[in-house]
Amino acid sequence: METDQCGGCGPIEHPSRAATLHLLGNHPVLDFTNTSSGRGSAQWLDHLQQPADLAAWAVHAGVIAPDLPVGVVSGKDLRRAIALREALYRTLLCAARRQTPDPADVRVIAAEHGRCLEVAALRGVSGSPAAPALGWHWPQGGGAAILGPLVTAALPLLTAVPPDRLRCCPGKDCGWLFLDTTRNGRRRWCDMAVCGNRAKAGRHRAIRRLRPEQEECGE
């Protein structure tokens, strides 16, 4: 399925894994940004290709209940989701790097927040006395039922998370975002079993390539 398209022009063609992607971000908004990887590289992947991919990911990630009819997620919803996702990704990267985000991205997030709240209902929720008394709901379903929970969760994430705990995986063609919740704060990879091992294998290959030269020098 993969083609030789220019990595700088857009994502390569590949089957979407939206319904099975690993949820490693420790936050639904970070998992949402991780529906794409390797942005701008030759291995740029985007798993939100069809409206059904967005619905499948939202169910998989627990953002919406499984009984949301897939048909109510439209192509327009998908375009809104991708615009929001990319604005969030760039803004979160800025937060992690202690940089000021692009005002255009902030406008995209704020506009989507406004659109979602316009069709939201604020209802009482049952739970423990310590739990919040009210919660946002999107009774009409559709794209707002997916983007609403994400964009309302994104605002506190942007302003409340310590930047040294918000990380971008340095793995080749990755760039996934995650919250480092380890006690020692030394999580480096989105997934040690994938990007961590790939980097380790790359280092071993580099050492093997160098070894004959080193042995020659030592003789």
Ligand SMILES: [Zn+2]
């Ligand atoms: Zn990674």
